[in-house]
Amino acid sequence: MSLATDLPHSEGRATSEASKTHGTGTEKPAPRRRSRQRRERLFQWLFLVPAVVYMTLFFGYPVVKNVVMSFQEYTTSTFFTGEAPWVGFTNYVTVLSSSLFSTSLINTALFTLGSIIGQFVIGLALAIFFQRKFPLNGILRSLLLLPWLLPLIVSSAVWRWILDKDSGALNRFLGDLGIIDTGIPWLTSTSLALIAVVGVNIWIGIPFNLTILYGGLQEIPDELYEAGSLDGATGWKAFRHITWPMLRPVVSVVLVLGVVYTLKVLDIILGLTNGGPANSTQTIATQSYNLSFHEFKFGEGAALGNVLVIISLVFAVLYLRASRRAVDE
Amino acid sequence: MTTALKAPPLRAIASKATGRKNWGYTALAIFFLAIMLFPVYWMVNASLQPNGTTLETSWFPVKPDFTGYATAINEQAGNLGTSLIISLGSVALSLAIAAPAAYALAYFKVRGAGVVLFAILISQMIPGIVVANALYTAYNDLGLLNSIPGLILADSAHGIPFAILIIRAFMNGMPASVIEAARVDGAGHLRAFWSIVLPLSRNSLITAGLFTFLFAWSDFLFALTLTTTEAVRPVTLGIFQYIGAYVNDWSSVMATAVLASIPAIVLLVAAQKYIAAGTTGGAVK
Incomplete structure (x- = not known):
């Protein structure tokens, strides 16, 4: 999870390393020293080889x-015959022209957008709250990490039971309060299932957003707020003119990373709804899984997987640009 | 939310002027925590209900009943063992690959180090389903489907990039003079690495190891796609099978879920220092 914020650091290092190697290169070592250096380089590479492989x-x-x-x-027959005939763009045409594609594309967009907005807003609000000094702050904040550390399939199972229409805890709670008369079919109604899945994913993502944003907030020097308060910048004004601009680099990294991670999500959806009911929670990732591992059309599954890679790459570019800006600032 | 936004200036003034403890905020924080951890409570509560006898889970486990756990252990003990072996194997493999790489990236000015780092970052954008799709066909040819080594290798894909980054970040902060001194004394690269660098990096190795364990333990995608029989079945897949069909015995599902959550809970309580180090990754510096 350090991947995000690590980049500015590593880029800065890369440039300093480049200048160093340039410096030694101009010394022009003697031939014998050079061959020893070459052996040394080879040896150093050996440390890296397992990871590269x-x-x-x-x-x-x-x-x-x-x-x-x-x-x-x-397809499955490929495993027996070893033959996989070339079909050009047929898989892409089939996958992209399928009526399921537009459904899963829209679902992916809604799922990602809803999850990110929810996680970020709640995570930021909690991060700001935990900036206050009060007893047990540290312990309570670290306990909040638990939803993020649990296996996703465990969370899915627990939420399946909480959101159960007839005897789930949520419906019983709402019923006890007199808000509803009959159970709401959270996971079995085509209009509610996606909202429920987004809600669960928000719950899982809050700890990550809270932790990274809290770290970012801690970096803002107190003097800025003291100077700001002299100029009358307190409360909302202080947030708009001091906190937000200072937090911007961390924010962009959290958001882009969040998008990239959310696009890939499979466990939660498979565990909660398995893409149903009637494909109302089918995303590109789950559909790619279905094509390959349920319909055994590995070629089509691969094509749809590549569509997902391309979408992720667009955000990867945004991510790199965002972190470069973070270095500049 | 608006009051929360006023935090920084108020905090500075209040703590300086009065110095009294803000237990009110603690109460509010406990309230937030209670909402966030309700599902965890519910999991434990539901696991302690008698199965089948009542339609509705009661709000508190007034009369704890352990039949759920009996069923869970009866049916899932083997799967829990499989998960444990795979996770420990993944930790060993990940650290063996990541620690030397992190050392090389932090210390040697190897040409191509930038490319390796870049590749590690890009690898995080690759959806698991894409990896699984290609691995399935390769594993089928190599006979690695339904095997523990196959899952150890695949699950390490969750941990190795992360472990390299976190150990490297730590090694960057270690004084180079220590290693140079050892090298001057005649220690070879391997010896300097083994007897100086690794002991000094203990904390980052523990952090990386704990997270690698959690990643492999939580793995669901590779367990789902790279096994086709009952032969090798991690507990995540056991849970998925439970909830894949109509569930009429939630107490044993929840008991299995509790058992599968133990590593996360134990690590959060017992190794909190390392977990905190892992989440921030020494990164937001």
Whole structure:
């Protein structure tokens, strides 16, 4: 989770390293020293080799393989015959022209947008609240991390039971308060399921937003607020003119990372609704899973997976630009 | 929310002027915590209800009943063991790969180090389903489906990039002079790394190890896609199977969920220092 904010740091380092290597390069070492240096370099690379091999096999290879598969008719029979005929863009045409695609694209957008807004707003409000000094602040704040540390499938199971129409805790609570007469079908109604899934995902994401934003707030020097209060900037004004501008770099990183992580979400949706009812919570990620692992159309699943990669890459570019801006500021 | 926004200036003034403890805020914080942790409470509460006898779970476990746990342990003990083996294996593999890499990235001015770091960051954008889709076909050819080594290798994809970044961030802060002194004394790279760098990096290794454990323990996607039989079944998949069908025995589902949550809860309470280090990642500096 440090990935976000680590980047400015690493970029700054990369440039300083570049200038250093440039400096030693001008010394022109003697041939013998050079060969020893070469051996030294080789040795240093050995430390990096296992990681490079792993990353290539478990990230590089899948991406390339997925691109190849998306142009093949890759089905269960491929596993027996070993044949996967080239079909050009057929998989993409099938996947993109399917009526399910627009549904899952809209669901992905709503799911991501709803989750991010909810997590961020509540996370920021809590982060600001925890800026106050009060007893047990640290312990209570760290206990708030629990929803984020639980296995996602555990959270899904618990929420399935809480949101149950007939005997779930939420409906019983609302019933006891006299707000509702009959149980609300949170997860079984086509109009409510997506809202319920977003709600659960917000619950899971609040701790991450709270922690990173809290860290960002702690970095803002107190003197700024003291100077601001002399100029009459207190309360909302202080937030608008001091807190928000100072927090901006952290905010952009939290938001972009949040989007990238939310686009990939599979566990929560599969656990809560399995994409249903009637595909009302089907996203691009879950649909790609269905195509490959339920309908065994691996080629089409790969094509849809690549669509998801492209969407993520757009945000990756935004992420890199945001963190570069963070370095500049 | 508007009162919360006034926090910083008020905080400075109030704490300086009076110095009295703000227990009111503590009460409010406990209220927020209670809402956020209600599902966790509900999980524990539901796991202690007698199964099948009542339609509705009562609000408190007045008469705790452990039949749910009996069923859970009876049916899921093997899966919990599988999860434990896979998670420990993933920790070992991740640290063995990540620690040397982090050392190289932090200390040596290796050409291409920037590219490696960039690749690590980009790897976080790759959806798990894309990795699973390609791995399934490769695993099928290699005979790694339904195997513990296969899942250890795949689950480490959650932990290795994270472990490299967090250990490297820590090693960046270590004085280079310590290692140079060892090297001058004639210690080779391996010895300097093993007997100087690793012991000094203990805290970051623990943090990375704990998170790698949690990532592998929580893995659902690879368990779901890279197993096809009952032979190797992590507990996350056991839970998914429970809730995949119509559930009429929630107490044993919730008891399994409680058992699957134990690592997270234990780590949060017992290793809170390391967890905090992992979440901020020494990054928001």
